[in-house]
Amino acid sequence: MRTALRTAIATALVAGVAITAPALAAGAAFAAGTTPAPKATAAAPAVTADGAPAAAPAVTAEDAPAVTAEDAPAVTAEDAPVRTVQLAGGLSAKVYAKGDQHPYYTATVVRDGHVLGELKAGGGYAQQDTEVFAGHSVTLNSEGEVTATAVDTPKGTLVRTETLLTGTVAKIYKVNQLDYRAELFRQGSPVGVVEANSRSAAGQDNGEFFVLNQDGTTHNWIGNIAPNTPGLYRLVDGTVLQLAKKDGRFGLQLIENGKGRGYTYVNGARAVWTFGKAVVVLESDGQFAAYVPGYRYQAAPKPVVEAPAPVTTGECTVQQVVPSVFGLGWTVALTNDLEKGPKAVLTDEQGEVRGTADRAHPFDSAVGLKIEGAGTLAPRFGQRTQGGDTPFRWTSFPALPKGCEKDGSTASPTPSATTGTNVTANNAGQTSVVPKGGVAAGAELGASDDSTALVAAGAASLAAAGLGFVVLRRRASARV
Structure with missing residues (x-):
């Protein structure tokens, strides 16, 4: 049968006859099984070798490939909106249900094919979310309902x-x-x-x-x-x-x-x-x-x-490396020595020394390094990134090893008023940031x-x- 069909089609082409097939109707749905294929027809009857008209053979389902549901992309519930709502001002909203343990809704607001924004309500979000889009106040509530009202902006x-x-x-x-x-x-x-x-x-x-x-x-x-x-x-x-x-x-x-x-x-x-x-x-x-x-x-x-633990480098010498307030990989090596006193060395990410402070020179104003209590057993180190009234941020020098106490030494000075910024105590005994x-x-x-x-x-x-x-x-x- 297929051989006869090919012979007939070849004969028709030789004779200059066009063969057409009707297209599927717009919007036709695919069933779960196969869809019967339409039969091919000829624009003019074919002509046999002896000049007599011959009937065109029919094209059956055996000759056409089947189209199954597997060939169509699946649309999951997560991809599909619960509903699409037409709003005033040419706006529309696609509403989606999301979340497992704490279900909530989202609404994607669209106008002229452009996404203007998204609202979220319910679950871990507010009971309703409202925003102004294109001169309209759009509200999504925790039930997934969307409304829009014109506003003056x-x-x-x-x-x-x-x-x-x-x-x-x-x-x-x-x-x-x-x-x-x-x-x-x-x-x-x-x-x-x-x-x-x-x-x-x-x-x-x-x-x-x-x-x-x-x-x-x-x-x-x-x-x-x-x-x-x-x-x-x-x-x-x-x-x-x-x-x-x-x-x-x-x-x-x-x-x-x-x-x-x-x-x-x-x-x-x-x-x-x-x-x-x-x-x-x-x-x-x-x-x-x-x-x-x-x-x-x-x-x-x-x-x-976290700063590494202090390391004892001598009988009465200890050192600790801490991050610099400059960030960028800069560090400060804090050395506490019983005889020589405290010393701070600022180093950049390439290992180049950018500033120092010690007992003899406790303040390096160029890079904002400062030592307080340099003559005590408990000195502290301050650093800041700007001059003027910018407060220092304080770090204690590592404590000397046991047995390195000296008679007549003084305690660490009381922290100055520059420690801390933008903090106000309230009547409840808590603190709040007041930028x-x-x-x-x-x-x-x-x-x-x-x-x-x-x-x-x-x-x-x-x-x-x-x-x-x-x-x-x-x-x-x-x-x-």
Whole structure:
């Protein structure tokens, strides 16, 4: 039969006859088994060798390959939204159900094929999440329901235009006192909005950070990103922060004089705080970046490595190597000698000596090294990264070996008032961070940040490609 079919088709082609087949109807579904193949027809009857018309043979299912359900890609429940909701203003939202032990909903807001942002509610998140997209306030509740209402978004008065490091243009508007708004453009196309209403806000685009303060000042840098591994981290100015995760959210706290000053957790896309002079942006996935304005060294926060134990190098001499507040792999060798007294030697990552302090010269102002109690058995070492009134950070010299006490020696001096910064005691006997400057910390003990994300078209996270600024707006609702 197949031989006869081939002969007939070859004969028809020789005769110049076109053979056509009808296409499947649009939207036709594939069954679990095979789909019967349509029969081929000829545009004109075939002609036999003797000139008489011949009937075209039928093409059966035996001649056509079967199409099974295995050939179609499977769509899992995780990939498919629970529902798609059409909203006002040309917006739509795809709602997904996620989480196992703590189920929650997410809603991806889209307009004209562009993803504007994502809302999260339920589970470990707030009972509802609200953000403004394209002039509409969109709300997702813990039941997965999405609503949108048109709102008036005041633009304010344009005060200046800035060009960021990668060429993005930021137009800064003053909306009200302590309320500034930045509209971001790349090659004339909008890529995000950052609004700082009473508190600072931040956006980031593939590792480029833009911070807008509530007084209209800004910070812009690239990189300086630490991983999301909980633990202690040291910034380039010596500030030590601790990253932790609790109930699915990441938080940071300042470590000062060996004590934590209270965690502040991120709620939403990201949060921005200052610790001393350092500006820190914490992402919801636990990655965080730091920038110290005016500081000539900029680098990612470094994991704090425990200092090695003191080593006895002589009968009454002991030495210990500790990290430098400069970071960047710099260290300080602290030597305590009964006869010669204490000595501190600052060394960079290449092993080059950058500064020293000892009993005869207890203060090296060029690099901020200082020794107090140089004539006692318990001296201490201070270091700082800036001059002026910048406080020293103190470390005790390693204790002398037993039997090296000297008669008439004095005790270590009482720590000076310069030890510690930005700490205020409260009536409950706890302490809270009270950062200075344009960025309010909001770091009361155990507090939660109230940020949510307003994402413009093509927004990107730290781990995603740089498609646009992920922007954030502070507000005083949806606390958890």
